[in-house]
Amino acid sequence: MEPLQVIREEFTDDIISVSEFRGQISVTLRKDNVFEISRFLRDEPGLNFNLLRDLCGVDYLGIKEPRFEVVYNLYSIPYRHSIMVKAQVPENDCRIKSVTSLWAGANWHERECFDMFGIVFEGHPDLRRILMPEDWEGYPLRKDYPVKGPEKEWSGFLNVLDKAKRFREFDWHG
Template identity: 55%
Template sequence: MEPKEIAELIKDRYPAEVKEITEFRGQTSVVVKKDRIKEIMKYLHSTPELYFDYLKDLCGVDYANKKDNRFEVVYHLYSMRHRHMIRIKAEVDEDDCNIDSVTDIWAGANWHERECYDMYGIAFNGHPDLRRILMPEDWEGHPLRKDYPLKADLGEMEWKGYKEVIETAEKNKQYEVR
């Protein structure tokens, strides 16, 4: 089945949830509201003619000052049986920065959702172990947000563990072989 046909099936089944269908360079994206994302994903996974059994990727996007809803969670789905693909984009508002987890549909979503949480601060409701995966537990902020400071010398905002790493590196310079 062609991606455009799949997008139309989603729109027919969830007309109030589908905000937009776009196509660019042969790839189709369906932009949906986040409220029923789990239901939409279960439909895509469980419907025999669709059978999206593989979550290729899940990532976050920050559209700071460019869209009404600042964030999107993007799902790339693939059906190994039917060899078709679709991209689903769920809009997430900055003031209500959470969305339902899909880990009970695709176990592989676990790490992807944790990374999205860690880097963007988007919480996944019902996730079995939502905690940082790339940054240390005591890290403050979310590094892939557009408003995250890029300056290296953050003063008091600097991660406390960074100072320890620098001090240890300085102390261990005596052991370097030249």
């Protein structure tokens, strides 16, 4: 059976919209049951989406409400079908359940999504920044974050400058 048909029948209440573009199907869902739906998609015989190809966030600032979407790109190696599941995450409740316990590979993807968008993944074993320094302020891939970075220097870089200055003043022969 077609994956989309199964999802439509099983989770009628959770689906917000379904769209197709160039033969790729994406299903937009409410975020509450994303974990259960993911588990169903992974384990249900006939669907068996065993490979989480990708997980990323998208920021629709000023375009759509709710603001964020988390996109799960699933693929089934035995059946060779794929689906994109998108969960809507509002800005004032910026959290969603982690799927790391279903796909171990989601671990770093979710950390990156947290790092770049500030979306909190509940139940994640180790939710820290991954690409940016740990004391970085702001979430770089949000649309209201400037391309050229913030006005002030990152504190870590200031520390380095300060240290360089102190070493220059050090009296090596004294």
